[in-house]
Amino acid sequence: MRRNKPPMQAQQADANIGLFEAIDTQRALRYVKPDPVPDRYVRRIIEAGIKAPSGGNSQPWEFIVIRDPEAKQKLASFYRRAWADAEQGQPTQPDTVNHRSARHLMEHFASAPVMILVCLYTGGENPAFYDGSSIYPSVQNMLLAARGLGLASVLTNGWSKYEPEIRAALGIPEQYRAAALLPIGYPDGVRYGPPRRDPLESHLHTDRW
Amino acid sequence: MRRNKPPMQAQQADANIGLFEAIDTQRALRYVKPDPVPDRYVRRIIEAGIKAPSGGNSQPWEFIVIRDPEAKQKLASFYRRAWADAEQGQPTQPDTVNHRSARHLMEHFASAPVMILVCLYTGGENPAFYDGSSIYPSVQNMLLAARGLGLASVLTNGWSKYEPEIRAALGIPEQYRAAALLPIGYPDGVRYGPPRRDPLESHLHTDRW
Numbered sequence: 308m309r310r311n312k313p314p315m316q317a318q319q320a321d322a323n324i325g326l327f328e329a330i331d332t333q334r335a336l337r338y339v340k341p342d343p344v345p346d347r348y349v350r351r352i353i354e355a356g357i358k359a360p361s362g363g364n365s366q367p368w369e370f371i372v373i374r375d376p377e378a379k380q381k382l383a384s385f386y387r388r389a390w391a392d393a394e395q396g397q398p399t400q401p402d403t404v405n406h407r408s409a410r411h412l413m414e415h416f417a418s419a420p421v422m423i424l425v426c427l428y429t430g431g432e433n434p435a436f437y438d439g440s441s442i443y444p445s446v447q448n449m450l451l452a453a454r455g456l457g458l459a460s461v462l463t464n465g466w467s468k469y470e471p472e473i474r475a476a477l478g479i480p481e482q483y484r485a486a487a488l489l490p491i492g493y494p495d496g497v498r499y500g501p502p503r504r505d506p507l508e509s510h511l512h513t514d515r516w
Numbered sequence: 517m518r519r520n521k522p523p524m525q526a527q528q529a530d531a532n533i534g535l536f537e538a539i540d541t542q543r544a545l546r547y548v549k550p551d552p553v554p555d556r557y558v559r560r561i562i563e564a565g566i567k568a569p570s571g572g573n574s575q576p577w578e579f580i581v582i583r584d585p586e587a588k589q590k591l592a593s594f595y596r597r598a599w600a601d602a603e604q605g606q607p608t609q610p611d612t613v614n615h616r617s618a619r620h621l622m623e624h625f626a627s628a629p630v631m632i633l634v635c636l637y638t639g640g641e642n643p644a645f646y647d648g649s650s651i652y653p654s655v656q657n658m659l660l661a662a663r664g665l666g667l668a669s670v671l672t673n674g675w676s677k678y679e680p681e682i683r684a685a686l687g688i689p690e691q692y693r694a695a696a697l698l699p700i701g702y703p704d705g706v707r708y709g710p711p712r713r714d715p716l717e718s719h720l721h722t723d724r725w
Binding site for chain 2: 354435
């Protein structure tokens with residue numbers, strides 16, 4: 308079902324990329340250049356986000372586009388604190404490519420030229436598991452759109468322990484909750500490609516478990 | 517960014533569809549024909565699902581492909597019960613296109629030739645809101661893949677009140693929870709197109725709320 312592969316450069320920034328090519332090669336890219344991302348790309352990413360389904364078409368999302376260095380530093384500090392909390396008393400993590408990549412993101416979080424904080428309307432309640440079905444499809448559309456535009460991104464919510472502090476820092480009303488934060492930038496020495504996954508068969512059942 | 521539109525027939529079943537064309541025209545299609553869906557399409561949809569990100573690449577998903585009429589009837593009965601529970605004591609719903617469409621789905625739920633139940637590993641705990649970030653991106657990939665293959669689908673979890681009963685009916689271990697159920701079939705008199713959405717500006721903020 309794939310189209311013929313275009314040369315690398317075009318493949319990485321191809322607004323005409325095929326759906327299945329994008330799905331099959333989208334993955335977390337955590338190394339970004341500081342170069343600015345054009346506003347029209349950021350808007351295109353969010354335009355993709357609002358096309359996703361939500362329960363009763365409630366469209367319970369709000370998007371905060373963050374380029375202000377001070378705001379980014381604040382968000383980075385909550386991400387670092389949550390990382391440090393999680394490391395406390397834990398055995399040392401194995402030095403895998405994934406762990407190095409995650410640590411790089413944590414240490415350089417504020418260096419992404421732009422971030423999008425995706426918020427969910429909850430009316431002030433703490434959101435329940437199924438409420439995620441009205442916001443994370445939108446986030447996935449955004450990650451796919453970033454991939455289509457040749458931009459690096461990754462879904463983060465490792466800061467969730469400090470979600471109330473993030474709301475306070477950005478003036479988010481209590482009727483909303485931060486669901487995901489996407490740092491976005493041009494990939495720095497990393498590129499899209501098939502993600503590492505178990506074979507389909509190991510997660511598949513027929514008619515019943 | 518859209519490609520030139522191909523004729524309608526091709527547009528509805530175009531495995532080479534562009535990413536942005538698919539994102540911009542994917543929406544809930546709730547009227548399906550009873551005609552069988554080829555297994556390779558069902559597999560392609562789930563292959564798309566397992567390409568989505570999950571926290572720490574944990575791949576906490578399991579997929580049950582359901583074609584057995586008895587199993588479908590059971591699922592339909594829980595969907596109907598949840599609908600009836602929700603209607604009790606509620607004012608009569610306005611007779612909108614959306615409500616008629618949702619009612620049609622409820623009344624004909626078992627007539628979809630195939631369903632995919634997407635389950636999440638939780639270790640037995642009730643899943644929390646942020647756990648949705650490891651399963652609903654997968655569901656969105658599946659809805660986009662269905663759109664790319666010209667198949668109708670819709671994200672349902674209106675049955676969630678009866679999730680334990682669904683687990684019992686399908687033999688799902690207590691370490692897992694049902695997150696979404698996708699009825700899938702060829703569209704019956706409905707087609708993909710731009711979804712009805714608020715303008716981007718009404719959900720957009722810069723640097724802070």
